[in-house]
Amino acid sequence: MGDLLDRLRAALPAEAVVTDPDVTVSYARDMAGFCEAGAPAAVVLPRTVEQVQHVMRTACELRVPVVPQGARTGLSGAANAVDGCVVLSLVKMDRILEIDPVNRIAVVEPGVVNAVLSRAVAERGLYYPPDPSSWEQCTIGGNIGTGSGGLCCVKYGVTAEYVLGLDVVLADGRLLRTGRRTAKGVAGYDLTRLFVGSEGSLGVVVRAVLALRPAPPRQLALAAEFPSAATACAAVCSIMERGHTPSLLELMDRTTIRAVNDLARMGLPETTEALLLAAFDTPDPAADLAAVAELCTAAGATAVVPAEDAAESELLLQARRLSLPALERVTGTTMIDDVAVPRSRLAAMLDGVAEIAARHGLVIGVCAHAGDGNTHPVVCFDPADPAAAARARASFDDIMALGLDLGGTITGEHGVGLLKKDWLARELGPVSLDLHRSLKHVFDPYGILNPGKVF
Amino acid sequence: MGDLLDRLRAALPAEAVVTDPDVTVSYARDMAGFCEAGAPAAVVLPRTVEQVQHVMRTACELRVPVVPQGARTGLSGAANAVDGCVVLSLVKMDRILEIDPVNRIAVVEPGVVNAVLSRAVAERGLYYPPDPSSWEQCTIGGNIGTGSGGLCCVKYGVTAEYVLGLDVVLADGRLLRTGRRTAKGVAGYDLTRLFVGSEGSLGVVVRAVLALRPAPPRQLALAAEFPSAATACAAVCSIMERGHTPSLLELMDRTTIRAVNDLARMGLPETTEALLLAAFDTPDPAADLAAVAELCTAAGATAVVPAEDAAESELLLQARRLSLPALERVTGTTMIDDVAVPRSRLAAMLDGVAEIAARHGLVIGVCAHAGDGNTHPVVCFDPADPAAAARARASFDDIMALGLDLGGTITGEHGVGLLKKDWLARELGPVSLDLHRSLKHVFDPYGILNPGKVF
Numbered sequence: 070m071g072d073l074l075d076r077l078r079a080a081l082p083a084e085a086v087v088t089d090p091d092v093t094v095s096y097a098r099d100m101a102g103f104c105e106a107g108a109p110a111a112v113v114l115p116r117t118v119e120q121v122q123h124v125m126r127t128a129c130e131l132r133v134p135v136v137p138q139g140a141r142t143g144l145s146g147a148a149n150a151v152d153g154c155v156v157l158s159l160v161k162m163d164r165i166l167e168i169d170p171v172n173r174i175a176v177v178e179p180g181v182v183n184a185v186l187s188r189a190v191a192e193r194g195l196y197y198p199p200d201p202s203s204w205e206q207c208t209i210g211g212n213i214g215t216g217s218g219g220l221c222c223v224k225y226g227v228t229a230e231y232v233l234g235l236d237v238v239l240a241d242g243r244l245l246r247t248g249r250r251t252a253k254g255v256a257g258y259d260l261t262r263l264f265v266g267s268e269g270s271l272g273v274v275v276r277a278v279l280a281l282r283p284a285p286p287r288q289l290a291l292a293a294e295f296p297s298a299a300t301a302c303a304a305v306c307s308i309m310e311r312g313h314t315p316s317l318l319e320l321m322d323r324t325t326i327r328a329v330n331d332l333a334r335m336g337l338p339e340t341t342e343a344l345l346l347a348a349f350d351t352p353d354p355a356a357d358l359a360a361v362a363e364l365c366t367a368a369g370a371t372a373v374v375p376a377e378d379a380a381e382s383e384l385l386l387q388a389r390r391l392s393l394p395a396l397e398r399v400t401g402t403t404m405i406d407d408v409a410v411p412r413s414r415l416a417a418m419l420d421g422v423a424e425i426a427a428r429h430g431l432v433i434g435v436c437a438h439a440g441d442g443n444t445h446p447v448v449c450f451d452p453a454d455p456a457a458a459a460r461a462r463a464s465f466d467d468i469m470a471l472g473l474d475l476g477g478t479i480t481g482e483h484g485v486g487l488l489k490k491d492w493l494a495r496e497l498g499p500v501s502l503d504l505h506r507s508l509k510h511v512f513d514p515y516g517i518l519n520p521g522k523v524f
Numbered sequence: 525m526g527d528l529l530d531r532l533r534a535a536l537p538a539e540a541v542v543t544d545p546d547v548t549v550s551y552a553r554d555m556a557g558f559c560e561a562g563a564p565a566a567v568v569l570p571r572t573v574e575q576v577q578h579v580m581r582t583a584c585e586l587r588v589p590v591v592p593q594g595a596r597t598g599l600s601g602a603a604n605a606v607d608g609c610v611v612l613s614l615v616k617m618d619r620i621l622e623i624d625p626v627n628r629i630a631v632v633e634p635g636v637v638n639a640v641l642s643r644a645v646a647e648r649g650l651y652y653p654p655d656p657s658s659w660e661q662c663t664i665g666g667n668i669g670t671g672s673g674g675l676c677c678v679k680y681g682v683t684a685e686y687v688l689g690l691d692v693v694l695a696d697g698r699l700l701r702t703g704r705r706t707a708k709g710v711a712g713y714d715l716t717r718l719f720v721g722s723e724g725s726l727g728v729v730v731r732a733v734l735a736l737r738p739a740p741p742r743q744l745a746l747a748a749e750f751p752s753a754a755t756a757c758a759a760v761c762s763i764m765e766r767g768h769t770p771s772l773l774e775l776m777d778r779t780t781i782r783a784v785n786d787l788a789r790m791g792l793p794e795t796t797e798a799l800l801l802a803a804f805d806t807p808d809p810a811a812d813l814a815a816v817a818e819l820c821t822a823a824g825a826t827a828v829v830p831a832e833d834a835a836e837s838e839l840l841l842q843a844r845r846l847s848l849p850a851l852e853r854v855t856g857t858t859m860i861d862d863v864a865v866p867r868s869r870l871a872a873m874l875d876g877v878a879e880i881a882a883r884h885g886l887v888i889g890v891c892a893h894a895g896d897g898n899t900h901p902v903v904c905f906d907p908a909d910p911a912a913a914a915r916a917r918a919s920f921d922d923i924m925a926l927g928l929d930l931g932g933t934i935t936g937e938h939g940v941g942l943l944k945k946d947w948l949a950r951e952l953g954p955v956s957l958d959l960h961r962s963l964k965h966v967f968d969p970y971g972i973l974n975p976g977k978v979f
Contacts, residue, residue, distance in 0.1 A: 171761045171868045172897075194767055216710035227708055230685065245955045251864040252896040253682055254933040255671035255721040256940060256951050257978065258960055262717035266710040283767030306626045312649055312738030352807055409706040413626045441707040442627075478709040485711060496711050500700045504966065505713055511962040523712065 073131055074111060077155070080123040085161075087112040096138065096158060097150045102404050103462055104146030104487040109136070112156040118236065118244065118275045121157070125273065126242030128155055134520050137269035139179065139211025142203035144405055145486025147215060147268040147522050157273060159210045166276070168193055173281045174233065174250060179210025179274050186279075195281040198225035201482070202393070210274050216266030218482030220389075223440030224316045224350075225282070227482060229265045236276035237264055240513040250278050263508070268484055269519040271512040288316045289354035290382035291375040293365035294341040298322055298423070300369035301343035302416035305439045307364045308347065309412060313357065317348040318440030319389050322419060325434040325447075328395035329388050337388060341371070343419075345439065346389055348382060392436040393447065399432055400449040404461055408472030409481030412442035421471040422446045429464040431457070443481035444472075466492075485523050493524050528586055529566060532610070535578040540616075542567040551593065551613060552605045557859050558917055559601030559942040564591070567611040573691065573699065573730045576612070580728065581697030583610055589975050592724035594634065594666025597658035599860055600941025602670060602723040602977050612728060614665045621731070623648055628736045629688065629705060634665025634729050641734075650736040653680035656937070657848070665729050671721030673937030675844075678895030679771045679805075680737070682937060684720045691731035692719055695968040705733050718963070723939055724974040726967040743771045744809035745837035746830040748820040749796040753777055753878070755824035756798035757871035760894045762819045763802065764867060768812065772803040773895030774844050777874060780889040780902070783850035784843050792843060796826070798874075800894065801844055803837060847891040847902075854887055854904040859916055863927030864936030867897035876926040877901045884919040886912070898936035899927075921947075940978050948979050 077086050087093060088111050098106035110133070115121045128135045134154040141148050150156050163180035170193050177186060183204040187197050200219035201207055207217070213235070218227045234248025248254070248261035264271055295301035301320055308318065321329070321344045326337045337344065345365065349357040355375070362373040376382040397403050410418045419435055422444070426433035437444040446468050450461040469479045469492050479485070479492045494502050505524055512518070532541050542548060543566050553561035565588070570576045583590045589609040596603050605611050618635035625648050632641060638652075638659040645652050655674035656662055662672070668690070673682045689703025703709070703716035719726055750756035756775055763773065776784070776799045781792045792799060800820065804812040810830070817828040831837040852858050865873045874890055877899070881888035892899040901923050905916040924934045924947050934940070934947045949957050960979055967973070 169866075169868070171765045172866045173764065174866075218708055222708060227710075229710075229714070239955070243955050245959065246953065247956065249864075249933050250866055251898075251932055251936065252867065253673055253677060253864045253893075253898050253936040255682075255684075255937060256933045256935050256944075256948055257956065258722055258726075258963055259684070259714075259717040259720060260956065260959065262714040265714060267713055271713075283769065309628065310626045314738065409704075409708045411624075411627045411629075411705055412707065413624070438708075443706075443708050477706055478704050478711045480711050481706065481708040482710060489711075493712055498701065500694070500698050501702065501712065501715065504700065504715065507966040508713060508963070511959065511966060 073127065073133055076127045077111060077113060077124065081113065081115065081120055085114045085116065085120065087114065096156045099141040099143035099146060099148040101144050101146040101486060101488050102402065104149055106149040107152035107154065109150040109156040110153045112158055114158050114161045116161045118238065121238045121273055121275050122242045122244060124155060124157055125238050125240060128517055129241045129515065132515055132517060134517050136519050137214065137273045139208035139214065140206045142207045143211060143215055143484065143486065145484045145488040147484050147486030149487060151520060160208060162275065165189055170195060172250065175279045175281055177209050177277055177279060179208060179277065181209045183207050183209060183212060190281055191284060194284050196284045197231065197279060197281055199228045199231060209277060213265050213274050213277060214268050215484040216482065218438070218443065220317045220319065220438065222438060223318050224314055229262060231280045232261055232265050232277055233280050234278035235261050235264055235274050237272035238275055239272050240515065240518050245272065248278065266484065268486060268523050270509060270523050271518065285350035286352065287379045288348040288350040288382060289358060289376055290346055290348035290385045291358045291362060291373060292385045293345040293370040294338055294372045295343040295345065295370050298343045298419040299416045301345050302419065304345055304365045304368035304370065305415060306413055307368055308361055309440060311364065313361060315347045315440060316350040317346065319346040320437040320439035321389060321392060322435040324432060325392050325396060325436050328399055328434055329391045332395040332398055333391055335388050346385055389436065396434045396447045396449055400451050402450060402452040404448040404465055406446045406448065406465055406468050407480050407483035408468055408477055409441060409443040410472055410475040410477030412440065414475040414477065415439060415442050417475055418444055418471065422468060425464050425467045425471065429460045431460055431464055433464065441481065487522060490522065490524055528582065528588055531582045532566065532568060532579065536568065536570065536575055540569050540575065542569070551611045554596040554598035554601060554603040556599050556601040556941060556943050557857065559604055561604040562607035562609065564605040564611040565608045567613055569613050569616045571616045573693065576693045576728055576730050577697045577699060579610060579612055580693050580695060583972055584696045584970065587970055587972060589972050591974050592669065592728045594663035594669065595661045597662045598666060598670055598941065599938045600943040602939050602941030604942060606975060615663060617730065620644055625650060627705065630734045630736055632664050632732055632734060634663060634732065636664045638662050638664060638667060645736055646739060649739050651739045652686065652734060652736055654683045654686060664732060668720050668729050668732060669723050670939040671937065673898065675772045675774065675893065677893060678773050679769050684717060686735045687716055687720050687732055688735050689733035690716050690719055690729050692727035693730055694727050695970065695973050700727065703733065721939065723941060723978050725964060725978050726973065740805035741807065742834045743803040743805040743837060744813060744831055745801055745803035745840045746813045746817060746828060747840045748800045748825040749793055749827040750798040750800065750825050753798045753874040754871045756800050757874065759800055759820045759823035759825065760870060761868055762823055763816055764895060766819065768816060770802045770895060771805040772801065774801040775892040775894035776844060776847060777890040779887060780847045780851060780891050783854055783889055784846045787850040787853055788846055790843050801840055844891065851889045851902045851904055855906045857905060857907040859903040859920055861901045861903070861920055861923050862935050862938035863923055863932055864896060864898040865927055865930045865932030867895065869930040869932065870894060870897050872930055873899055873926065877923060880919050880922045880926065884915040886915055886919055888919065896936065942977060945977065945979055
């Protein structure tokens with residue numbers, strides 16, 4: 070331990086190596102519940118690629134586990150410390166190195182906050198789409214590690230689709246460059262994508278080349294009220310089947326609607342069983358909304374409220390943004406799941422979650438990136454009641470089993486981390502799991518990179 | 525050899541195992557020049573996943589090399605046979621298993637021809653964008669193996685972006701399922717993308733889940749004539765910098781224009797040094813073309829010809845489609861390169877290629893997916909003249925070196941195969957190459973899958 074700290078300090082500024090347990094404990098976990106977190110031996114906050122290389126070389130030689138970390142807004146425990154580890158926090162490597170409007174790329178360090186990048190590129194008429202709900206805090210490195218999504222994905226896809234190339238410090242301290250700065254490129258195996266979503270288990274991302282898009286027009290939204298989850302889901306299917314490309318297509322179930330009303334008195338109709346929010350950032354969003362309004366009505370919507378302008382659109386979307394804080398108030402704490410199913414199975418997923426909630430005697434609100442079939446069942450429970458917590462955990466497992474039964478995945482955008490690693494094996498099956506282990510061994514033969522996560 | 529054939533035939537129909545050398549020789553190579561091809565011991569044409577598994581189990585036990593093959597329209601020698609190998613042709617596995625408009629996916633076998641799939645999904649109001657120029661012959665399996673592109677990529681991206689999940693028969697015959705049928709998913713490492721572009725060196729794709737898009741409106745095109753390559757490239761940069769999203773943005777240089785005129789008397793202005801073709805499939809393509817026409821004129825275009833309708837657009841694009849056959853007529857044969865550079869370096873790339881042509885005393889025409897910075901320098905030479913062939917090979921290398929110097933890649937969409945494997949090492953560098961070798965070893969410990977390709 071003394072040796073570890075001495076060697077780390079030999080090539081790092083004093084303030085970059087933190088060992089005060091009162092401080093290091095604050096780096097011990099991300100925002101996931103039900104996940105263990107160990108006590109770090111040190112938190113290291115490098116500012117350069119060379120410093121990261123020094124950390125990895127040292128850790129490799131001493132066989133000390135390293136847990137790479139962004140802003141710890143993750144929801145799967147992937148950033149949780151293990152006992153005696155070095156927490157490698159990349160938040161001080163937060164420079165935007167380049168924004169290039171002709172080539173539509175940005176080059177960034179991993180600690181750049183998502184919202185900071187989004188605003189910086191917007192000033193140049195560009196758009197970095199991935200918009201996880203933690204976008205004001207979370208870092209690009211963390212987004213890459215977990216493969217983050219957001220509201221925009223139904224039109225613009227997830228983080229993975231915006232990562233063109235990476236600089237990665239490997240477990241032994243070597244620096245790997247993957248991918249490209251060009252729009253296209255097929256030279257060699259796609260190592261870039263292997264790192265995206267690998268939760269720091271294969272290497273430490275120290276620089277990323279990101280694809281940007283031209284800034285779209287501001288989106289215009291509508292809200293549609295439905296008498297059942299099934300009719301709302303039928304509207305989603307019909308919107309997508311008819312070839313529409315909304316910039317956002319979100320669903321809130323009855324539990325969520327009530328919680329938001331209780332929190333913010335937004336006047337959402339409490340008799341409504343499901344609320345659908347759709348938006349378009351097309352050249353003529355009003356025309357697109359009108360077509361979608363018709364499809365909603367045909368599917369059984371009892372009311373459709375289109376926004377007149379951007380301000381009204383924001384007001385409608387506010388309800389969606391308040392869903393999580395509102396559900397958290399119901400019983401004191403929540404556990405948020407992240408199961409994605411084919412969108413044609415969305416209704417079955419919502420019905421199944423309602424059945425699971427009833428069976429366990431729990432409140433479970435669902436908000437969903439409905440256009441993607443990506444549901445976030447939010448299990449509400451009293452953390453002071455161990456029996457309720459156990460039921461919450463059990464319901465969480467039932468929800469993942471339901472998602473797999475419906476042809477879905479245990480995680481659409483939050484990742485596996487600690488929370489879902491037992492379930493990952495079930496989703497992947499033995500052949501894939503075997504290859505996962507072999508790939509991990511190639512990149513990290515001593516098992517020092519974020520050990521115990523993913524699988 | 526006798527043992528190999530006996531064991532193959534034990535679980536395959538007689539007509540699925542071809543050993544007549546007059547027939548097998550026709551499976552020995554793809555469309556790349558300057559690449560060696562060996563004599564296969566057998567060509568196997570399976571119709572089921574189980575048959576592919578039987579071939580791989582047999583080959584693995586006997587340590588016989590296997591070369592997976594689609595329609596052999598590849599341009600890098602990746603599908604070329606090696607002596608004594610089993611050519612595993614997937615062209616008989618050509619069923620479209622599913623087209624699902626609600627979930628916007630298709631499930632296909634690898635031998636489905638690109639154009640067959642494109643037409644089948646179009647009938648359902650859907651769009652499978654990747655459109656390599658060989659789309660009437662090439663297979664989806666081949667497209668996945670090489671990571672194919674096409675004209676549409678400037679707006680719609682390459683094959684990789686449409687592959688959601690794969691069934692892959694591994695070197696030892698085990699069946700691996702990767703990815704998902706959902707719009708989103710981050711469960712585990714991205715094995716799907718590892719197979720895309722891996723040229724059959726990691727496994728044999730036997731089934732693919734592909735993402736589809738809603739069919740866009742028919743595109744409308746314009747042609748713009750420029751007095752120099754530099755002014756045409758400046759127009760490309762300006763179009764992309766101003767946030768336009770053309771569905772196609774192609775460039776033809778003077779050599780190509782003349783060759784097309786000679787072939788088809790299309791009346792292209794011979795004094796023009798570069799021709800730019802732009803198209804939009806937006807709701808109001810005429811308005812978008814008008815804006816692009818203005819940018820072209822501002823960049824120095826001497827004439828801008830917008831099409832009035834789809835038929836006129838097709839006529840304009842015909843010139844681009846004839847580029848390769850036209851250049852082939854110049855001296856008898858061609859060697860087509862595939863270097864992608866950041867689009868801001870396109871002018872430097874074109875100037876550099878002109879200098880390389882002059883230095884080697886060769887005719888080199890360039891057509892380019894200009895919006896992507898993806899150039900296809902086409903080296904024309906007389907195959908009966910060994911000195912000319914040697915100069916052609918040398919110029920090819922110079923072009924790749926130039927691309928790398930400009931921050932580009934040796935291959936935008938054609939792949940590495942045999943043709944560029946020495947150059948791949950130069951592009952990747954030693955750390956990446958080392959990881960490539962280790963990954964290959966994980967998937968193919970005995971080195972039987974398409975040996976000698978990629979790296």
